[in-house]
Amino acid sequence: MRVAYLGSSSFSVPPLRSILSDVALVITKKAKPKGRGYLLENNEVKQIALESGIPFVEIDSFRDDAAQQLREYAPDLLVVASFGLMVPRWALLLPSMGPLNIHPSLLPKYRGPSPIQWAIWNGESETGITFIRMNEKMDEGDILYQTHVGIEPGENAVSLSERLSRKAAEILPGFIDNPENREMGAGIVQNSEEATYTPIITKEMGKIDWSLGALEITRQIRALAGWPTAFTFLDGLLLKIFDADIYDPAAAGEPGLITGLRKEGFLVSTPNGTVVVYEVQLENKRRMNAYQFAQGYRTLINKQLGERG
Numbered sequence: 001m002r003v004a005y006l007g008s009s010s011f012s013v014p015p016l017r018s019i020l021s022d023v024a025l026v027i028t029k030k031a032k033p034k035g036r037g038y039l040l041e042n043n044e045v046k047q048i049a050l051e052s053g054i055p056f057v058e059i060d061s062f063r064d065d066a067a068q069q070l071r072e073y074a075p076d077l078l079v080v081a082s083f084g085l086m087v088p089r090w091a092l093l094l095p096s097m098g099p100l101n102i103h104p105s106l107l108p109k110y111r112g113p114s115p116i117q118w119a120i121w122n123g124e125s126e127t128g129i130t131f132i133r134m135n136e137k138m139d140e141g142d143i144l145y146q147t148h149v150g151i152e153p154g155e156n157a158v159s160l161s162e163r164l165s166r167k168a169a170e171i172l173p174g175f176i177d178n179p180e181n182r183e184m185g186a187g188i189v190q191n192s193e194e195a196t197y198t199p200i201i202t203k204e205m206g207k208i209d210w211s212l213g214a215l216e217i218t219r220q221i222r223a224l225a226g227w228p229t230a231f232t233f234l235d236g237l238l239l240k241i242f243d244a245d246i247y248d249p250a251a252a253g254e255p256g257l258i259t260g261l262r263k264e265g266f267l268v269s270t271p272n273g274t275v276v277v278y279e280v281q282l283e284n285k286r287r288m289n290a291y292q293f294a295q296g297y298r299t300l301i302n303k304q305l306g307e308r309g
Helices: 010-018 044-052 065-073 115-121 157-177 214-223 290-295
Strands: 003-007 023-029 056-059 077-081 098-103 126-133 142-150 230-234 237-248 258-262 265-270 273-282
Touching: 003 010, 010 044, 010 077, 010 157, 023 044, 023 065, 044 056, 056 065, 077 157, 098 157, 115 126, 115 157, 115 214, 126 157, 142 157, 214 230, 214 237, 214 273, 258 290, 265 290, 273 290
Parallel strands: 003 023, 003 077, 023 056, 077 098
Antiparallel strands: 098 126, 126 142, 230 237, 237 273, 258 265, 265 273
16 A cells, blocks of 8 residues: 655654555655744654655645655555645545545544644543545545544643544554555545534734633643643743643632742632642743742742733
């Protein structure tokens, strides 16, 4: 079997590794300059292709000439996992088996680009892995396989993405090797009346509104732990918050006021519960344990978190 694998993120890596011996071509998004030096960094998918000696192409869109290499490789199967670009009709029609998309959700719920983040932000107790026969519409292909995965208490988007990716990697080899799946035609049509769509995550969504309750704030922090990271301001400086939980759900206080320090971290009040902050990074400083941060920050207690000022 000749597989063309389309992926661009860390989520794409375990499924790619699970079928590596079948992959004839890797297509990934072209790297963008990062940091003050505007350096180009290889994404993990490209790195695996390089290490494994698998031909790869990097594209900004399917209008790039490089994308035409997909025709030359004449794949039997297209596997798409967290690719980040829309795949046009001509590419979807190329593989004889068809195009298979791995989606980290229980479709038709959470169609779109950020299903893991929004499942956590909305307080879902479970999500899943869905294989669909990909079409030109956003995550609307027929469902070929679906399995449920519980969301653990306190789990953030990074750890959940890793678990879902490993789960997809466990399932994928057996699925594509099963002769009954070779035609990929006996899928289940999605009920569009039950569909929901996830908006793309933006940096601005990371700003914490301390007037909200502790439950909503801690969900926001866990949902955005990978990117862009939830943030607030302390003495006019940006303070990223990577990890937090509800400390006292019954306590009510002034929104954003730092009220205490515990071995786990420092406490922040909201109108509906107290939040304990575990891990932070102050502007121009390193990421660190919140307890250690508090010990090194003079008079942190009774400081107000919120606007830059």
